[in-house]
Amino acid sequence: MKLSRRTKAIAAIASAASIAIIATGCSSPSDSGGGDGKVELTVATFNDFGYSDELLQEYMDENPNVTIVHNRAATSNDARANYFQKLGKEGLADIEAVEVDWFTEAMEYSDLLAEVPEDAKGRWLDWKEAAATDGEGRLVGFGTDVGPQGICYRSDLFAAAGLPTDRTEVAALLEGDWDNFFNVADQYKAATGKPFIDSANSVLQGIVNQLETAYEEPDGTAVATENADIQDAYNTVVERAVPISAYAGQWSDDWFASMANGEFAAMLCPGWMHGVISGSAPEVAGWDVADVFPGGGGNWGGSYLTVPADGKNVDEALKLADWLTAPEQQVKAFVNAGTFPSQAAAYEDEGLTAFTNEYFNDAPTGEIGINRAEAVTVATFKGPKFFQFHDALQNAVTRVFDGVEDQQTSWNTWVTEVGAF
Amino acid sequence: MTALETPPISTTEASDSERMPQPRATRGRNRTTKIRGVRAGFWVYVGLGVVLVGALFPFYWSFLIGSGDSSTINDPNMSWIPGGNFLENAATVVNDPAVNFWRALGNSITSSLLIAASVVVTSTLAGWAFAKLRFPGSKPLLVFVVATMAVPMQLGVVPLYILFSDLGWTGNIGAIVIPAVTSAFGVFWMTQYLQQSVPDELIEAARVDGASMIRTFWTIGVVAARPAAAMLGLFTFVTAWNNFFWPFIVLDRSDPTLPVALSLLQSNHFVDYSIVLAGVLLSTLPLLLLFVFAGKQLVSGIMQGAVKG
Amino acid sequence: MTATATRPPAPPTSRPPRPPRVISFSQRLSRWDLKVSPYLYISPFFIMFAVVGLFPIAFTAVISFMDWDLVRNSGQFIGFDQYAWILGQPQFWTALRNTFSIFLFSAVPQLIAAIFIAAMLDRNIRAKTFWRMGVLVPFVMAPVAVALIFSNMFGDNHGLVNNILTDVGLPAIQWHKDAFWSHVAIATMVNFRWTGYNTLILLAAMQAIPRDYYEAATVDGAGAFRQFRSITLPSLKPTLIFVIITATIGGLQIFDEPRMFDQFGRGGAAQQWLTITLYLYDIGWGQWNFGRAAALAWILFLIILIIGLINLLVTRRLVRDEGRR
Numbered sequence A: 001m002k003l004s005r006r007t008k009a010i011a012a013i014a015s016a017a018s019i020a021i022i023a024t025g026c027s028s029p030s031d032s033g034g035g036d037g038k039v040e041l042t043v044a045t046f047n048d049f050g051y052s053d054e055l056l057q058e059y060m061d062e063n064p065n066v067t068i069v070h071n072r073a074a075t076s077n078d079a080r081a082n083y084f085q086k087l088g089k090e091g092l093a094d095i096e097a098v099e100v101d102w103f104t105e106a107m108e109y110s111d112l113l114a115e116v117p118e119d120a121k122g123r124w125l126d127w128k129e130a131a132a133t134d135g136e137g138r139l140v141g142f143g144t145d146v147g148p149q150g151i152c153y154r155s156d157l158f159a160a161a162g163l164p165t166d167r168t169e170v171a172a173l174l175e176g177d178w179d180n181f182f183n184v185a186d187q188y189k190a191a192t193g194k195p196f197i198d199s200a201n202s203v204l205q206g207i208v209n210q211l212e213t214a215y216e217e218p219d220g221t222a223v224a225t226e227n228a229d230i231q232d233a234y235n236t237v238v239e240r241a242v243p244i245s246a247y248a249g250q251w252s253d254d255w256f257a258s259m260a261n262g263e264f265a266a267m268l269c270p271g272w273m274h275g276v277i278s279g280s281a282p283e284v285a286g287w288d289v290a291d292v293f294p295g296g297g298g299n300w301g302g303s304y305l306t307v308p309a310d311g312k313n314v315d316e317a318l319k320l321a322d323w324l325t326a327p328e329q330q331v332k333a334f335v336n337a338g339t340f341p342s343q344a345a346a347y348e349d350e351g352l353t354a355f356t357n358e359y360f361n362d363a364p365t366g367e368i369g370i371n372r373a374e375a376v377t378v379a380t381f382k383g384p385k386f387f388q389f390h391d392a393l394q395n396a397v398t399r400v401f402d403g404v405e406d407q408q409t410s411w412n413t414w415v416t417e418v419g420a421f
Numbered sequence B: 001m002t003a004l005e006t007p008p009i010s011t012t013e014a015s016d017s018e019r020m021p022q023p024r025a026t027r028g029r030n031r032t033t034k035i036r037g038v039r040a041g042f043w044v045y046v047g048l049g050v051v052l053v054g055a056l057f058p059f060y061w062s063f064l065i066g067s068g069d070s071s072t073i074n075d076p077n078m079s080w081i082p083g084g085n086f087l088e089n090a091a092t093v094v095n096d097p098a099v100n101f102w103r104a105l106g107n108s109i110t111s112s113l114l115i116a117a118s119v120v121v122t123s124t125l126a127g128w129a130f131a132k133l134r135f136p137g138s139k140p141l142l143v144f145v146v147a148t149m150a151v152p153m154q155l156g157v158v159p160l161y162i163l164f165s166d167l168g169w170t171g172n173i174g175a176i177v178i179p180a181v182t183s184a185f186g187v188f189w190m191t192q193y194l195q196q197s198v199p200d201e202l203i204e205a206a207r208v209d210g211a212s213m214i215r216t217f218w219t220i221g222v223v224a225a226r227p228a229a230a231m232l233g234l235f236t237f238v239t240a241w242n243n244f245f246w247p248f249i250v251l252d253r254s255d256p257t258l259p260v261a262l263s264l265l266q267s268n269h270f271v272d273y274s275i276v277l278a279g280v281l282l283s284t285l286p287l288l289l290l291f292v293f294a295g296k297q298l299v300s301g302i303m304q305g306a307v308k309g
Numbered sequence C: 001m002t003a004t005a006t007r008p009p010a011p012p013t014s015r016p017p018r019p020p021r022v023i024s025f026s027q028r029l030s031r032w033d034l035k036v037s038p039y040l041y042i043s044p045f046f047i048m049f050a051v052v053g054l055f056p057i058a059f060t061a062v063i064s065f066m067d068w069d070l071v072r073n074s075g076q077f078i079g080f081d082q083y084a085w086i087l088g089q090p091q092f093w094t095a096l097r098n099t100f101s102i103f104l105f106s107a108v109p110q111l112i113a114a115i116f117i118a119a120m121l122d123r124n125i126r127a128k129t130f131w132r133m134g135v136l137v138p139f140v141m142a143p144v145a146v147a148l149i150f151s152n153m154f155g156d157n158h159g160l161v162n163n164i165l166t167d168v169g170l171p172a173i174q175w176h177k178d179a180f181w182s183h184v185a186i187a188t189m190v191n192f193r194w195t196g197y198n199t200l201i202l203l204a205a206m207q208a209i210p211r212d213y214y215e216a217a218t219v220d221g222a223g224a225f226r227q228f229r230s231i232t233l234p235s236l237k238p239t240l241i242f243v244i245i246t247a248t249i250g251g252l253q254i255f256d257e258p259r260m261f262d263q264f265g266r267g268g269a270a271q272q273w274l275t276i277t278l279y280l281y282d283i284g285w286g287q288w289n290f291g292r293a294a295a296l297a298w299i300l301f302l303i304i305l306i307i308g309l310i311n312l313l314v315t316r317r318l319v320r321d322e323g324r325r
Helices: A005-025 A053-062 A077-085 A100-107 A126-131 A155-160 A166-176 A178-192 A200-208 A226-246 A252-260 A270-281 A314-324 A328-338 A345-347 A367-374 A386-402 A409-418 B024-028 B042-066 B086-095 B101-131 B139-149 B154-167 B173-181 B184-197 B200-208 B213-242 B245-250 B258-265 B273-308 C023-065 C079-085 C090-122 C129-139 C142-155 C160-167 C179-207 C209-217 C224-251 C274-288 C290-324
Strands: A039-046 A066-073 A095-099 A142-155 A197-199 A246-248 A266-270 A286-289 A299-308 C066-069 C072-078
Touching: A005 C142, A039 A314, A053 A066, A053 A077, A053 A328, A053 C160, A066 A077, A066 A246, A066 A314, A077 A095, A077 A100, A095 A100, A095 A314, A095 B173, A100 A126, A100 A299, A100 A386, A126 A142, A142 A155, A142 A314, A142 A328, A142 A367, A155 A178, A166 A178, A178 A226, A197 A200, A197 A252, A197 A266, A197 A345, A197 C023, A200 A226, A200 A246, A200 A266, A200 A386, A200 C142, A226 A246, A226 A386, A226 A409, A246 A252, A246 C179, A252 A270, A252 B154, A266 A270, A266 A299, A266 A314, A270 A286, A270 A367, A286 A367, A286 C066, A328 A345, A328 B173, A328 B200, A345 A367, A345 A409, A386 A409, A409 C090, B042 B086, B042 C090, B042 C129, B042 C142, B042 C179, B086 B101, B086 B273, B101 B139, B101 B173, B101 B184, B101 B213, B101 B258, B101 B273, B101 C023, B139 B184, B139 C023, B154 B173, B154 C023, B154 C274, B173 B245, B200 B213, B200 C129, B213 B273, B213 C023, B245 B258, B245 C224, B245 C274, B258 C142, B273 C129, B273 C142, B273 C179, B273 C274, C023 C066, C023 C290, C066 C079, C066 C290, C079 C274, C090 C129, C090 C224, C090 C274, C090 C290, C129 C179, C142 C160, C142 C179, C179 C224, C209 C224, C274 C290
Parallel strands: A039 A066, A039 A095, A197 A246
Antiparallel strands: A095 A299, A142 A266, A142 A286, A142 A299, C066 C072
16 A cells, blocks of 8 residues: 555645644634535534533634534444445545544544544554654544453352452452462452353453554554464463353354343453443443453553544534544533543543442542553554554464364464464 | 256146046046046045155244243253244334344345336347347357356356446346346247247237237237236246345345345344244245245246246 | 236237228338347446446456555456465454354254155144244344344353253253354344245245145055155255355355354354354455455355355256156
8 A cells, every 4th residue: 555645745735734724713613614604514423422412512612614424334344344435535524433442443544534633633542643643743533432440240159159248358359460360360260160251352452452553563564473472462361361261252142142141250351341331231230340450551442533634514514523533522521421531631630530430339430430541551453454464363363262273273373374464 | 057958848838737638437446556637545634744754844833932931942841832923023123123124025036026017028029030030140049049048147247346336226126127137048938938929829819910029029929928918027036035145135225125134133143033034934925825825826827837847 | 925026018909900001111110129129138238337347347357466555446467366365364264164054053943844844834734924024023033133132142141042052951052152152142033033934935836736746645555754755855855956156145145143153253262153244344344344344255255156156057957857757
């Protein structure tokens, strides 16, 4: 994939121009757009960003000239397909949400995206902002949420296995490295004969997201198969996580069904997973959240808003994206949908710090999320092929889990497979 | 492409229903001496009953799950009697903004109708020419048409996708109608039918009368083609309605057809099968209704299609 | 059911003879009409087909020799690399194996079942139309819908089939782990939807067999089974070949059912049920590599052609055999 110099230059000029417009436009918010000032902005998201109609109405009330149309795709995969299909051409919304898993893919085309206005910079957690800055120093993504991970656990099942149930005690129990985590898991399994966590691949996800370098170097060289950290991660997961997991991967029908019937006792748990659990097992009491994560902090998921540079209302779109990702709005989105803010200032917000989740035994999930986010020290470099490499490695783990291939064979299969990328 | 090599089976009237009534005398004869003609015995009905149950069971199963709630499917002592939540689940499907049920229904109806209509028109025209008009090149062209039946849709999707996305047509139902406006199968089918059902003398007579080509086509061809055209239309409609691969690729998720919308129901993170299967039934309902009214035609259409083999 | 089909085509002598007209002009016009009309009639089909059929096929060939960037809509010529890449992928060969395996699991039992159901329908039964419609009902359900229902019934831990199996004391089947069983499950979906359709085609062929054959066989003292084997089956041969050919062309393109078999739609962790078209979709719209997807599309087409040729040869053979007998 090569960047064409011409398009790059044009896009640079375009975005420079739009920033100039923003700079002048920002001083008088009511005066924007062309002619009569009526602007229709389309916002495309997926899953649930927490952008409720009321929230959007707020902006429309403040800016009577703007009408917002919100399109929601079901999953981020759908959104991804749509995004790359139309980027650089017609048909994208004025504001497009991008998930972190394929965000690096989008960064390949950062020249086709408008730059975040100067005064919004510095709003986000450092690593969140760094990941959205391209080689030329242009910040092209408005961070929305992050996925700081804690541990969700079933206190009733913990009790039955003779483990502590109080969330601070559980945190103390699991405090430490992955080895400690697996020891507790083994203990649980020895006591009950049942798997401790939901899936082996969530552990792989957790460990890989704590690595500085995963599959690719920032300069584009693929190091996947030589990276000792990756091989370690794979071996650890296969040797320690597979035996104590109920499933290989997540999101299967059986996996959803198992959430309600107590097949496992714990999950690695980013903020957005809370909604998944409570939605899949609404009648189950006993889920709780512990403020701890093996091996330090870990982030899983989170998204950005981007503004395609060739949109019709780039300047207005940048303003709306700016507003939507401001700390105040993100806290409201969090309350709506559990999307945990990526904005440092939001962590001071009462709406976040005082938030408790009734389903999780009134756990202070706001507070926990802040602690977990602050524990994240590493931003894994995710190259444009991260998604492919990681997906293939997850398949390797699954193969071992399913008993289709043994540890070494499955690794070798992966090495062959990624050699062709 | 090899279909032409297969010798067509001889009859034009597939049904034996007219011939069926046997002489009274054979009625009482021993069943084993004749394979047909005698009233079928008990075991035939049992066999057919089993087949029918197999054909209908998945529908019942969808209703069973679709009328329960999210826990029904995991209930080890699940009842075989439907629950009372079907309408509620159906409403959830219809109201899910990520699924866009009404848009999907509208798109499915519009696109399938357009495709069926245009396939019928182009196929009838071409079929008439191939069946009843003599012109240089007709043989090789017909062979060519038949040969294209072996070309998989997959061979066109990449450039069609590039083309449509370049034109900004992706997400538009035009993008699923346009590639489907013709059908090699349709042409072949109409050719076969018209060949058999219109005697050449009829056309000769019309031409002797001085009727123009278009007049002959209109007064003889179209009239004769009507039953076959109806079946082709019906068949094309059902096929277009159920098509998934291309619409799934080219349509926006916010503006899908029913099968694409169904796939979204599942890919939503919350897999609640009571809702998924209620959606399945809901999306099948229009075709089931069509089947109640036009199933007979579809049956005879398929059987006639077999005969032209 | 044949009410429409048996209707007389058109009243042949409904119009009175016309008076003769001026000869030369009308004749010239008529000759021109005679020459050009056929081409006019076939042109809508061929023009449309050229645009939406032929052009994409040629364009696919071009793209298959390129490294194509979708977003920037341009490509670089790289020769046969994409083909070499595809053929060098173990996944491709797995997909090929799966596609054939699923095809066999669906075609063979399906045809056997269809023949027997057709034989039952061919008896002199009451409520013919009812039964015929009954076997065809599954055909109106979209493959996606069928796949959703069956994927649910074939759940590894909580599916209906496994629940029944474990209830009667059998081990549960790992539908989503074991390649063989995943093929069986997917083939079941195909069979559910298509058995009735093929039954009707075979039924039509059975009804075309002249009744006298059976009469004569009965006189000769042949039993029902014997009659079925030596009259019905041989007469079905051409139809069976037709059905097999269409089933092959369709079966090798299978996408909907394996796509919906799990929530990822990518054929399983060890590519247990990855099919060629699923692989094509993943390369094209998952990895955005249109050059490779185009190359794979051509490979699929060539496979279908080869199978078609084999079919053709076999058909010729069989027809000749028929002749000799």
